[in-house]
Amino acid sequence: MHRYLYGRLGQALLVLWAAFTLSFFLLQVLPGDAILIKFQNPDMGLSPAQIADMRAVYGADAPLWRQYLHTLVDFIRGDFGYSVQTGVPVAQLLTTNLPPTLRLAVCGFLLAAILAGGMALLAGLTSVRWLRGIWHALPSMFISVPTFWLGIVLIQVFSFRLKWVPxxxxxxxxxxxxxxxxLAVPICAPLAQILIRSIDEVQTLPFVAVARAKGASRAGVLWRHVARxxxxxxxxxxxxxFGELIAGxxxxxxxxxxxxxxxxTQQAVNNQDVAVLQAIVVISATAFVAINLLVDLLYPLLDPRLKMPAGAAL
Incomplete structure (x- = not known):
């Protein structure tokens, strides 16, 4: 088990390094220069020599390989550099803006899990064919709804027309x-599709028929035997x-x-603030890798058959 854990941690670190490296070079080849965008403004009245000094301060005049190594070492230390546009540490911007996004993402995911579980259970408990067809079709409809369009529709209906939510x-x-x-509606759709399909497959297994033959109710079998x-x-x-959840x-x-x-992110893209964009990419990749690592470690707890022997190889 320890070998498996160390192997997964090594894979996670490799993914994070790849995400950092790819994002670094992609951001460097983008046209434009955030330092020139800000400091070449005539209202600031800076001379070319002063602008060159600012480029030296931010390390923009160094060779690309040196910028890469310097940035990589700083990221390992937890130093994300400074925002060119605001002049404050990127870590300070993340500390201010990350908690609201995490709150929105966690609440959206919890609601998506509730919606997906509800649709799957209703589809499993319903014996009427046409009603089961509706529950099977709902996830396909939800997954095809664009997030931005759904948000605008909800604002129009519940805020402007019904005036329920300001x-x-x-x-x-x-x-x-x-x-x-x-955020929850598009995310719940693939979860509901997988759950409905898995429940339908598990209900055809012999142990379900045995449980029903012993007198267990349809709901009891679904909850105690099929759901897990x-x-x-x-x-x-x-x-x-989770990656789609962050993007949403x-x-x-x-x-x-x-x-x-x-x-x-929108402000950083508009101003080509590379340091901020780099930090956001790495933070998002870290969250994605951490969630998937947690999912892998939860498997043996939910299904004892997946527990690895003490001396098992990877």
Whole structure:
């Protein structure tokens, strides 16, 4: 088990290094220069020599390989550098903007899991064919809905027409109702599809027929015997969906005008603030890798058959 854990940690570190390296070189080849964009502004009145000094301060005049090594070492230390546009440490910007995004993402994922589980259980308990067809079709409809379009529709319906949820100067939690719903609906669709398909497959296994023959109710068999065996494939897709969840959160924040990584990313893209973009990519990759590592470690707890012997190889 320890060898497996160390191997997975090594793979996670390799993925993070690859994400850092790829994002670094892709951001470096983008046209434009954030330092020139800011300091060549005539209103600042800086001379070419002063602009060259600013480039030296930010390390932009160093060879690319030296910039890469310097940035990599700083990231390992937890130093993400300084934002060219704001002049403050990138870590300070992340400390301010990351918690709202995490709150939105966690709440959206919890609601998505509840919606997916509800649709799967209703599809498993319903014996009427046409009603089961509706529950099977709902995830396909939800997954095809664009996040930005859904957010705009929810604002139009629930805020402007019904006036149930304010979007102008809302409270701390009232302002999250529609964004959480916008984020949860597309995410719950693939989870529901996997759960429904897994439940249908598990219900055909012999032990389900034996449990029903002993007098267990349909709901009891579904809850005690089928659900636990059907949840593993959904757990896999849940880990893979985390990257999409973060991307959806960024779009949702932009649609609803929320403070978070979405707004920070938009500003960094507009100003070509490479240090901020690099940090956001690495933070997102770290969250994605951590969630998938956690999912892998949860497998043996849910299914004892997956526990590795003490001396088993990777």
């Amino acid at each position: 979007v102008i100067n809302p409270g701390e939690w009232a302002g999250l109702i529609l964004p959480i719903l916008t 065996n059907a949840v593993l494939p959904a757990l896999t897709i849940a880990g893979l969906l 959160a960024l779009i949702t924040e932009t649609v609803f005008g929320l403070n978070g990584l979405g707004q920070l």
